[in-house]
Amino acid sequence: MFFSSAEALAASAKHAPLTFRWTSIAGFLLDDGETTLAFDVTFTRPTPLNWLGLQELVSDFPAIDENVNALGLKKVDAIFVSHEHVDHAVDAAALGERFGATIYGGPSLKRIVDASRSRFTWPDLKYRSVADRETVTVGKFKIKFYRRTHAPIFPKIGFHFLAGEVPSDFHFGFYQYYDGDVWCWIIEHPAGRILVDQGSHFFEGLRSDLHGGETMFLGVANKASVEDFVTKYVAGFHPRLILPLHFDFFFAPPNREHTRFLPGIEYDRLVSESAKVSPETRWRLPKFGEPIPVQ
Numbered sequence: 183m184f185f186s187s188a189e190a191l192a193a194s195a196k197h198a199p200l201t202f203r204w205t206s207i208a209g210f211l212l213d214d215g216e217t218t219l220a221f222d223v224t225f226t227r228p229t230p231l232n233w234l235g236l237q238e239l240v241s242d243f244p245a246i247d248e249n250v251n252a253l254g255l256k257k258v259d260a261i262f263v264s265h266e267h268v269d270h271a272v273d274a275a276a277l278g279e280r281f282g283a284t285i286y287g288g289p290s291l292k293r294i295v296d297a298s299r300s301r302f303t304w305p306d307l308k309y310r311s312v313a314d315r316e317t318v319t320v321g322k323f324k325i326k327f328y329r330r331t332h333a334p335i336f337p338k339i340g341f342h343f344l345a346g347e348v349p350s351d352f353h354f355g356f357y358q359y360y361d362g363d364v365w366c367w368i369i370e371h372p373a374g375r376i377l378v379d380q381g382s383h384f385f386e387g388l389r390s391d392l393h394g395g396e397t398m399f400l401g402v403a404n405k406a407s408v409e410d411f412v413t414k415y416v417a418g419f420h421p422r423l424i425l426p427l428h429f430d431f432f433f434a435p436p437n438r439e440h441t442r443f444l445p446g447i448e449y450d451r452l453v454s455e456s457a458k459v460s461p462e463t464r465w466r467l468p469k470f471g472e473p474i475p476v477q
């Protein structure tokens with residue numbers, strides 16, 4: 183008895199459990215029991231006045247409180263943002279302040295963080311600038327940054343939404359949240375290897391660093407097509423598990439019981455086409471806050 187529990191303890195120390203929790207839109211938390219990473223976590227929803235450009239966009243603090251409580255979130259160590267569009271970046275600074283977490287990113291995100299530091303008087307907000315292909319270590323996680331580009335939001339007509347840097351005079355204008363520094367990541371952890379890519383169009387610069395068989399957390403909005411997505415990510419690398427991101431209709435208030443998809447997601451076709459080229463790849467559609475083991 184003593185030996186078996188000691189062995190179990192040793193095994194769990196060697197392979198800490200890794201848990202994913204989706205937080206709506208493109209956001210998720212990754213936790214190994216010691217360290218919690220937040221990627222693209224945002225709870226603030228733009229209002230019609232924002233879209234009309236008539237109101238600045240700052241964090242909705244009551245919405246953050248409500249979501250943080252619903253998630254039972256007590257600790258975040260590090261914050262990562264795939265690009266600076268509002269639905270990915272708006273709450274990075276507020277969450278960094280709330281949890282004392284370090285925010286990692288490039289010059290565009292830094293402008294938003296610096297503006298937040300002075301506007302809300304958050305002198306302790308922690309920011310660390312990273313470069314392309316840099317790896318940062320947080321707890322047992324090694325997170326490698328790859329600079330990529332944002333896909334057009336209407337791929338068929340090649341329409342890009344706010345492509346460019348966040349301006350140096352950033353003052354929370356809704357249309358100042360340019361895509362900025364666009365990243366995807368490969369995360370190494372003793373429990374497994376994960377690709378995080380919100381890009382929906384495969385980034386060739388990743389190819390030589392993917393071994394195949396990774397877990398993938400993938401944005402599924404703005405795809406060129408289901409076939410393109412499946413050919414590049416699924417047939418290309420036979421991931422063991424895909425957790426889709428950015429599938430829910432975020433123009434309305436969140437509905438945690440019932441998933442309402444953005445137009446063009448085609449989730450069922452993604453799963454069925456993927457099964458044809460890689461039967462070993464599992465897909466799982468996350469629900470808000472649901473812990474999903476990823477190792």
Ligand SMILES: [Zn+2]
Nearest residue numbers: 208267269270
């Ligand atoms: Zn987005």
